[in-house]
Amino acid sequence: MADSVSSNTSLSWLIDPLESTRDAAEQAYRFAGDRRAWLVPLILGLALLTISALGGWQNPDDFFFAYLAGWSFLLTTALGGLLFLIFHHLTRASWSVVVNRLNETLIWAFPLLFVLGLPLLFGMHDLYHWTHAELYDPSSSHYDEILAGKRAYLNFPFWCVRMVVYFLAWTIVSYRLYTFSVRQDVDPDASIPAKLRSTSAWGLPLTAVTLAFASYDILMSLDPHWFSTIFGVYFFAGGILSAVATITLLALLLQNLGGQLQNTITREHYQDLGKYMFGFVVFWAYIAFSQYMLYWYGGIPEETVWFQHRLQGGWGWHSAFLLAFHFVVPFLILLPRATKRSHIIMSVMSVWVLVMHWFDMHWVVLPVLRDSAGIHWLDVTCWLGLAGIFGGLLMYRLGRHSMVPQKHPYLSESLHFENA
Amino acid sequence: MLDNLIREGKATMGIYESDADQVYGLLAEFPNPGALLHAAEAVREEGYRHFDTHSPFPIHGMDDAMGLGNSKVGYFAFLGGVTGCAGAYLLQWWTAAVDYPINISGKPFFAVEPSVPIMFELTVLFAAFGAVAGMLALNGLPRPYNPLFYSDRFEGASDDRFFLHIAASDEQFDSEETAAMLRRIGAQHIELVQDDGVSDP
Known part of the structure; x- marks a missing residue:
């Protein structure tokens, strides 16, 4: 690769694989905020995570499950963003070019998430029932014939190998999409759009398959007897919704707090982001319900057990809350045209969707640990702590390059985009 | 007053009256x-x-x-959607639980869960009817005669x-x-x- 932009080699590669190209960015596209924009969330995140770790010292179960829910929230968001970007490259979308860089900044997340995921290895025994050795010992009273049958797949070494493969695949795809696009800012090589498209073409099936298996390994195997073939799609649906909300929120923060990109990202773009948000709210509900309805109709105990946990001991309220506030209310709010064009309503809805996505992850993860429902303070501090670190480093990365792919061939089309 | 309202209403649909x-x-x-x-x-x-x-x-x-x-077709589509959703609910409840209840493998006569796909389908269908009918009405169509x-x-x-x-x-x-x-x-x-x-x- 001819390097007009040199690579970052030190540990900061985790945060940004490229040297800063800030000086080459047009004035209007240069992040104007000072270091507080990334330091504040980063420090808050580290502080919250330290508090969580101290709190988790006494009850590691609570800590690890809370940490997994928060980490899954970020992982799904980053994966959703990766696929969202891939769709746009493959369809040669022009409307989205002005928000592409925000998306690209979001997806350089996998090396960091890998590092943030390492603490989970210390909690494997608490988190994953299938790691218990006595399950596989025929002479033990805990011997589990079903899990013994799944042992060829569900075992710790192979699980670790799979994690490495997934993260490697996502890192390679996101590395190419991120670095090609940033290099284009400085050195507009005419072959770059084609490279972005071809990477997207093989990146799409690769990401889709690894994402589905990752959802089985990370979340579905918390309840190792249970299985659902649509679980990967459910994981994806929540993630892409969360990614759209993150991009929207980032754009709104830059405009309304930073006073930047004022004439770049317009109401027309917010309306389209709002349409996506609306669409994926419906898609999430469609997938969640498809999973539920088939098990309801089948009525086979080994299949309904997962939902049974989530309808008893107060978890039923969480399920009802999810239905109402992850689907019905946002559906009605995002339906009219006017709400999608309003900065205030879109800000509220972005935060709403992000909170509900975490609530969804919490609903998937925590019933495995607790029979009675509730939100432990660790659940919130772990989530916000991880999100603070993630968000702070995202802002840091954003400040190092142009905030818009300034040499993208479709940029002017995107700037003048109007909904018909 | 009423005549005037009707005249203005028709004017928004592109139907104008001739003068004396x-x-x-x-x-x-x-x-x-x-x-x-x-x-x-x-x-x-x-x-x-x-x-x-x-x-x-x-x-x-x-x-x-x-x-x-802004186009007002969306309101017609929304009304159509609500009608379809409610209609599908009532249709399934009435036929399965009231008019002709049959016990099928111990399932409830009527439950929301299996009714949702029909409610969804009829919501979409009636929303489309609402959108098409609303579009035609707001355009004053069909209109075979125009001066x-x-x-x-x-x-x-x-x-x-x-x-x-x-x-x-x-x-x-x-x-x-x-x-x-x-x-x-x-x-x-x-x-x-x-x-x-x-x-x-």
Whole structure:
């Protein structure tokens, strides 16, 4: 690769694989905020995570499950963003070019998430029932014939190998999409759009398959007897919704707090982001319900057990809350045209969707640990702590390059985009 | 009062009434889409409300130029959707639990869970019906008779010509002054269309 932009080699590669190209960015596209924009969330995140770790010292179960829910929230968001970007490259979308860089900044997340995921290895025994050795010992009273049958797949070494493969695949795809696009800012090589498209073409099936298996390994195997073939799609649906909300929120923060990109990202773009948000709210509900309805109709105990946990001991309220506030209310709010064009309503809805996505992850993860429902303070501090670190480093990365792919061939089309 | 409301309502659907002398309005031809767009803007700024434009293809920005505002079709689609959703619920509850209850492998006679797909389908179907019916109604369609058809040149509206029609029912309409205004804003060919079929070029 001819390097007009040199690579970052030190540990900061985790945060940004490229040297800063800030000086080459047009004035209007240069992040104007000072270091507080990334330091504040980063420090808050580290502080919250330290508090969580101290709190988790006494009850590691609570800590690890809370940490997994928060980490899954970020992982799904980053994966959703990766696929969202891939769709746009493959369809040669022009409307989205002005928000592409925000998306690209979001997806350089996998090396960091890998590092943030390492603490989970210390909690494997608490988190994953299938790691218990006595399950596989025929002479033990805990011997589990079903899990013994799944042992060829569900075992710790192979699980670790799979994690490495997934993260490697996502890192390679996101590395190419991120670095090609940033290099284009400085050195507009005419072959770059084609490279972005071809990477997207093989990146799409690769990401889709690894994402589905990752959802089985990370979340579905918390309840190792249970299985659902649509679980990967459910994981994806929540993630892409969360990614759209993150991009929207980032754009709104830059405009309304930073006073930047004022004439770049317009109401027309917010309306389209709002349409996506609306669409994926419906898609999430469609997938969640498809999973539920088939098990309801089948009525086979080994299949309904997962939902049974989530309808008893107060978890039923969480399920009802999810239905109402992850689907019905946002559906009605995002339906009219006017709400999608309003900065205030879109800000509220972005935060709403992000909170509900975490609530969804919490609903998937925590019933495995607790029979009675509730939100432990660790659940919130772990989530916000991880999100603070993630968000702070995202802002840091954003400040190092142009905030818009300034040499993208479709940029002017995107700037003048109007909904018909 | 009521007559007036009905007249204004029909005017928003593009259906205008002729005046006492059977004059339906003035039909002005413009050379290209851009000229028509600017003419629509100018006519609206002159204060006319009962006017319409006709072109062989949609012209980007024409809604704004004519001051039409947002389409109201969405409300019809929403009402259709709500009707479909409620209708599907009632249909399944009444047929399965009231009119002809049959025990099928111990399932409840009626439950929301398996009814959702039908509710979803009928929501979509009725929303589409609402959208199509609403679109036709708001456009005043189907409308086999329109006095503009008496104009020979108007046939070109579906081919290569761009027309603006100011209706005689507009409060500001005056065949002399309005024609002069149209000429001033660049109309190439102006004719007075009458509801009894007499066209006056």
